[in-house]
Amino acid sequence: MKLQNLIIVALFLAIGTVLHTVVPGLLFGMKSDLSLVMLFLALYFFADKKSFLIIGLVAGILAGITTSMPGGFFPHVIDKLVTATVVFFLFSAIAPHLSKIPKYVAGVVIAGLGTALSGTVFLSMMILLSGLNHGTFLGLFVTLVLPTAAVNAVLTAILFPIIVRIAERSNAFRPGAGKALH
Secondary structure, eight states, X not given: OOHHHHHHHHHHHHHHHHHHHHSOOOBTTBOXXXXXXXXXXXXXXXXXXXXXXXHHHHHHHHHHHTOOSTTOHHHHHHHHHHHHHHHHHHHHHHGGGSOHHHHHHHHHHHHHHHHHHHHHHXXXXXXXXXXXXXXXXXXXXXXIXXXXXXXXXXXXXXXXXXXXXXXXXXXXXXXXXXOSOO
């Protein structure tokens, strides 16, 4: 990955960390994970087969450090690694076969589904690692994960074309193997 792209990915993850930090914990200290939007955009535009796991790991560590959920560090790391892997390979498999508008739609849909996957993995890991009651999964999934998936899809829908326009008008950066613009 080029240094310019690495810096932009770091900025995306930093913005995601700030969003993750300032959103208050709602239920049992759990909060919506808006850092996922920035993770997805970094994966779409800049990740390649050599970097997607590192991006996911860094996003997980940053989310784990800023979590308000007791015992949430390792579930965040695991969830971001799984989510980054699935989202990267799904978008990389689909995007090269799509034109600009369907690629945008695919990015938004994958962001919503990726958020649901992330929430599922996170809650599952919290239940396994911290001994949360198994009965809380469905309630937390419906009240926290699904609304977050909708919000993340909307935020991705807003930010995706902005990043495309900036990249098209500027020589400041060139998206890498994520192939969102190609």
